[in-house]
Amino acid sequence: MKAWQVGELGLPREVMRLVDEVPEPVAGDGQVLVRVRAAAVNFPDALMCLGMYQVKPPLPFTPGVELCGELPDGRRVIGNPVAGTGAFAEYALLDGRALFPAPDALDDAEAAALHIGYQTAWFALHRRAALRPGETLLVHAAAGGVGSAAVQLGKAAGATVIGVVGGAEKAAAARELGCDLVVDRKAAGEAGDFVTQVKAATGGRGADVVFDPVGGDAYTGSTRCVAFEGRIVVVGFASGTIPTPPLGHALVKNYSVLGLHWGLYNTKDPAAVHAAHEELTKLAAAGLVRPLVSERLPLGAAADAVQRVAEGSTTGRLVLLP
Structure with a gap:
């Protein structure tokens, strides 16, 4: 599969590389493999590239902390990939206990930008x-x-x-x-x-x-x-x-x-995270919340997108569509 990888720490534009033949991640206990339908770019993606985020996956790793994905049965879900098998790829792993139904009121790009x-x-x-x-x-x-x-x-x-x-x-x-x-x-x-x-x-x-x-x-x-x-x-x-x-x-x-x-709520009070998702889904259905997706970009633009978010030059959310 195609996936972006970070093999050394530094500025996103300098250390992110798109690799054409990366093995698909293998699901462990409690994990689920999803096909990535959309991946939102977040500030922590840049911090991970720089080695400045609290989560420091071993090198090389695939960045991308938020996605909308598709389960093998076709259902759309959103969530945070397991560290190291990030969203900037064709496939990623999610923790089966921490994946959430994508709201029907949102398209893939909007759903990908809802969670974090x-x-x-x-x-x-x-x-x-x-x-x-x-x-x-x-x-x-x-x-x-x-x-x-x-x-x-x-x-x-x-x-x-x-x-x-x-x-x-x-x-x-x-x-x-x-x-x-x-x-x-x-x-x-x-x-x-x-x-x-x-x-x-x-x-x-x-x-x-x-x-x-x-x-x-x-x-x-x-x-x-x-x-x-x-x-x-x-x-x-x-x-x-x-x-x-x-x-x-x-x-x-x-x-x-x-x-x-x-x-911390994902480990300290996961029930509260699920309850918040239910409320957000209701608000999305009522048209009260809709992520501001300013740009929908191809997967190949990931390094530039992460760099721009790090520089604070973007408005709303940038979303990659593999």
Whole structure:
């Protein structure tokens, strides 16, 4: 089968190689072989290439952490491939306990992009932050893969959503997703200052919930515009800078800092992951969530796609169609 392989660590464009004759992976106990119908590109794919992700499969490995696949009986499923036998290939392995029916309302590319981003946003907003109708939700990187999911789920929950993006194209995408207010951090003056914009939009109160997959200055600014009893959910550090927050500031302003590592739920509370998938399937059927797939690319474009996601130059999700 055709599969992308990483034989050494480095930048995706430099270390990813498309190999024409890779043996099909052999299913072990509890595993299922699926034909890959679509593979979504994620930031962790780039981190794996660089050796900077918490999961470090032995070299060589096939990247791709999220897919929509087809079982031998023809059913469509989504899930995360077993580490090392990734989605950027014609076939991959899934854990039989952690595969989920692909929602009928979504095509292959959309279904492939549903699992990680929407599960992450769901657990961040509902399990960790307990977002309530009428609250104000601030979403950083609102036009990105996980940020776009948070915007849609925030609107579905009845929140007012403020999205922060970088650039006019991403601002247009965030508005299309349903943001009530979009702040382009690349705009001049106060127009690009999300702290000022959030305070103005909330009458000085601030955001009740902050969804932060960026870290760095995004986190620091969020602490300046979070509401009394607000909740900042730390999802990742796409900026490359991990904040070291002064806890005294959280004390005097009375806000919470919450961590969200969605992958832990797969081992600590897998029933909650299945329950979240059922809710996401219902929302997809109702037309309330639909992954923003900005580009559908051939399998041969995988290395370039992963590099672009790593550089933060993409909008929504890139999906490979083998």
